[in-house]
Amino acid sequence: MTELLIGLVITIAVGYYIVKGYKAAGVLLVAGILLLILAGFLGHTVLPKGITSTGNLLTDSLEYVKYMLQYRNGGLGLQIMLLCGFATYMTHIGANNVVVKQFSKPLSFIKSPYVLLVAAYIVACLMSLAVSSATGLGVLLMATLFPMMTAMGISRPAAAAVCASPAAIILSPTSGDVIVAAEKSGLPLHVFAVETVLPVSICAIIVMSVAAFFWNKYLDKKNNTPMEKLDISEIEVKAPAYYAILPFLPIVGVFLFNGETIPGLTLDIYTIVVLSIVIGAVVDFLTSRFNGKETLENLEACYAGMGDAFKGVVMLLVAAGVFAQGLMSIGAIDNLLALADKAGAGGVALMLLLTALTVAAAIATGSGNAPFYAFVELAPQLAVKLGLSPAFLIIPMLQASNLGRTISPVSGVIVATSGMAQISPFEVVKRTVVPVLCGLVTVIIGTMILVPMYA
Template sequence: MTELLIGLVITIAVGYYIVKGYKAAGVLLTAGVSLLIIAGLLGHSVLPAKVVSTGNLFTDSLEYVKYMLQYRGGGLGLQIMLLCGFASYMTHIGANNVVVKQFSKPLSFIKSPYVLLVAAYIVACLMSLAVSSATGLGVLLMATLFPMMTAMGISRPAAAAVCASPAAIILSPTSGDVVVAAEKAGLPLHVFAVETVLPVSISAIIVMAVAAFFWNKYLDKKNNTPMERVDISEMEVKAPAYYSILPFMPIIGVFLFNGETIPGLKIDIYTIVVLSITIGAIVDFLTNRLNGKVTLENLESCYAGMGDAFKGVVMLLVAAGVFAQGLMSVGAIDNLLALADKAGAGGVALMLLLTALTVAAAIATGSGNAPFYAFVELAPQLAGKLGLSPAFLIIPMLQASNLGRTISPVSGVIVATSGMAKISPFDVVKRTVVPVVCGLITVILGTVVLVPMYA
């Protein structure tokens, strides 16, 4: 329990200093390195198995910072930088204004921005079928839908929350955690994903959409949040109408190439964004009558956007990753697992306990997958002892891990979307917390009603 208390105290301290206005990246990085050093002093392994030790616990903690810079800077960080650069480029050449101008006319009959918010949320949830990464999807939506949402009158925190939320409920039957969950539940993938999980997921999404409508409306009114609805008649649009397709090139590319829609051709999200920037530059070059100098000058906005993304978003992701590893290395997560294993509760009580522990771990670490993969190993054993169906325990845990990540101020998707929106992670969490709680309650009730408790 000592390790759990250490993790809890440092997590509370992190929240306190971030709320007080300290730079989040510095706070998380300091807390993460401190936890790694404490883990070493307590005799725990500082580094995960895939990272080679330096032979000293202090330099091992710095070695993990280096690893995260390489791993997130070159992987997810690169994706974020590319998409932020693309978004800056689209704004600079006027493509985003063209989109707003064109879409505002058919949408003008919808007077409430909150109806538009719900519509955008549903579209974003459907996008999760094509993009499995919560952070990757959030960044993609921030680069494409966010400018249009804010221009149509949705407040920045509400629009960022929409971009951060679609992966809170799992829809894709082929995502990695669903595959693992089906295996541990002892059910065929199509039975588990489509017949068991999908009805619960759809119910939760509907409830969360309704909750998002009323909760965002309440917060905007309470906080007098600025609504940035653009007066279309006064909007200056210099770019031609055909530029309206350019901001959506990454989304189109995901559906066309990030799979095998076109047989034999599969392109990952990084190349899709590079391709989108290239197409944008070619169109801009032709529009400017083959003026290469102007085209290359416009592209500078893309590079500047990438640099801003590294400073404002990627370093936060690195720091959050170090903090999450610190919590796991010090043994806080193992202590939570021990609590679950010792629980001598009935079926529903055990399900609620495992769900609560999964949510707590997801909020603390900012990860959806890590807590689920850790806790799901317990479910078949605990279910066997009580004669329960493993699926009855696993389905709420599966959804809870993703829901918990959506209200964690240190999760990748919250850090990335808030950074791109230039608002605090806590402003986004404040917008997601009530819909997430409503979604979690729906998942629990849906499991009790739709999933047999006993094997």
């Protein structure tokens, strides 16, 4: 329990200093390195499997920082930088203004920005079927839907929360955690994912949409949050109307090429964004009547946006990753598992306990997958002891891990969306917490109604 107490104290300290205005990246990095060093002193393994130890626990903590820099820059970090660069480029050449102008006309009859917010949230949830990564989807939505939402009068925190939330509830029947959950539940994938999880997910999304409507409206009024709705007549548009399609090229590309829509041709999100930038540059070149110098100068905005993304977003993700590894290395997650194993509770009480522990671990680590993969191993064993159906325990845990990540100020999706929106991660979490709690209650009730408790 000592390790759990240390993790809790340091996590509270991290929240305190970030709220006090300290730079989040620095606070998380210092806390993560401290946790890794303490883990080494307590006899725990500092580095995860696959990373060779330096032979010293102090330098092992720095070795993990190096690993995270390499991992984030080559993977998710590159995706974020590309999408931020693309978004900056679209703004620079005037494509985003064209989108706002074009979409403002048919949507002008909707007077409430909160109705638009709900519509945007549902569209974002459908996008999660195509993009499995929560952070990747959040960044994609920030680069495409966020400018349009804020221009339509949705406040920046509310718009960022919409971009951060769609992966909170699982819709895709083929995501990795759903496949693992189905296996541990002992059910065929189609029965588990489509007949059991999907109805619960749809109900949760509906409830979260309603909660988001009222909660964001309440917070905007309470905090007198600036609404940035633009007067259509005041929007300066220099680019031609066909530029309106350019900001949505990554979304179109995801549906066309990130799968088997076109047989024999599959592109990942990185290549899709690069292709989108190239198409944008070609269109800009043709529109400027083959003015190559101007086209290349416009592309400089893309490179500048990528650099800003590294400074403002990627380094936050690196720091958050180090902090999460510190919590796991020191044994905080193992202690939570031990608590669940010792609980001599009935079926409903055990389900609630496992769900609560999963949410707590997801909030603390900022990861949805790590707590779920750790806890799901325990669920079948506990179910057998009490004669329960494993699915009754696993389904709420599956959804709780993703919901918990959405209210974690150190999760990748919250860090990325808040960084791109240039607001505090806590401001985004404040917007997501009530809809997430409503979604969690819906998941628990839905499980109790639709899933048999006993095997």
